[in-house]
Amino acid sequence: MIFAIEEINNSTELLPGIKLGYHIYDSCASVPATVHVAFQLSNALDPVFYTGNNCSQSGMVMAVVGESASSPSISMSRIIGPFNIPQVSHFATCACLSDKQQYPNFFRTIPSDHFQADALAKLVKHFGWTWIGAVRSDSDYGNNGMASFLDAAHREGICVEYSISFDWNHPRSWIQRVADVIRRSTAMVVVAFTSPGDIRILLKELSLEPFPPRQWIGSEAWVTDPDMLRFSFCAGAIGFGIQKSVIPGLRDFLLDLSPSKVSASPVLTEFWEDAFNCRLGKSETVWLIFNIG
Template identity: 75%
Template structure:
């Protein structure tokens, strides 16, 4: 990220007369840490500074490039969206984030899961699999992606015998899902 910003700032043809500043906070992919960082950014009221040899310029935060995961992105977007601060994510694919009523300031550089769900349903149909079971992670990404897939599978005439969700930190639930698959 720093490299890209410095490359932009060092190229006088890209943004003439404008220098980008940045502040980097690491959420460690944890929702509580991401929420705390979002509140910190919105409540600080601090200017972001850019220093060069001739002068010091300041400006307000223009956007947040944040979070790869859908769940933290949803949380951050709900907070900073209230302040009309745009958020750009490079990896949050939950189709729910396409809802501009709920997330008017959320943008992404990758397609939503809706496309992946349709493609997976078409792949299942292509191979002639008409009766399947599904498993997903128990997260916004997994649950919303699965909902999109189940809808697409129904349109393709695919029967879904079971649909299970689990989180890797729940060994008992993982074992229950394994038992369902074995049946």
């Protein structure tokens, strides 16, 4: 986000004569945290959004980028929408957000799940799988996405043995129940419209006991997550990923971050340590510069 804003501010073509100020919040994937920030933004409680030169109206929010997930995006849109503050999300895919009567100020740069659900049904039909099971996150993303998929699956002549929802903060007894449904089912194909956090909890529970192999069909939120590779029974999972591309200048921007600048930001520290598989500390500064340079 910082890189993108700096690119815009340094460009003479994108927004000539305009400098973008910003304040970045971490919602921690929490709806209450998102709502708290939305109220802050709509009431302009933050005194400073940009400390650069010639920045006027620093406390007035002109637009919001985010949220990542659908449920927080919905909550935020209901708060800032009446103030006509535009909201642009890069990852909230719930088809419900396409309803301009409810969310007139919401926009996104990723397709609605309506398209993914239809494509997943066609993918299942392509392989001749007509008897499947379905699990979903108990959220706006999972419930709406699965509803769209089931409608599309019905049109393709696909039968569903079970359709069950769960959430990572449900009692373990509920997660165990979902796992048992999968183990005891006769459907050899499982379509999972879930968030990475939810499916990770379910897969951990399934890994505790051996069970017949299943073919997993995943939604875009988790199917390309490398963390899922540690569950061997997920080998061969298929689905649709989000198209990726190389962003010119981003790599140099990241490599040019000094250890002192990184250590001053918890977010950058977390990114640095994950990207370079190291621990950032005073004694490691020289070692980090040597390996990156």
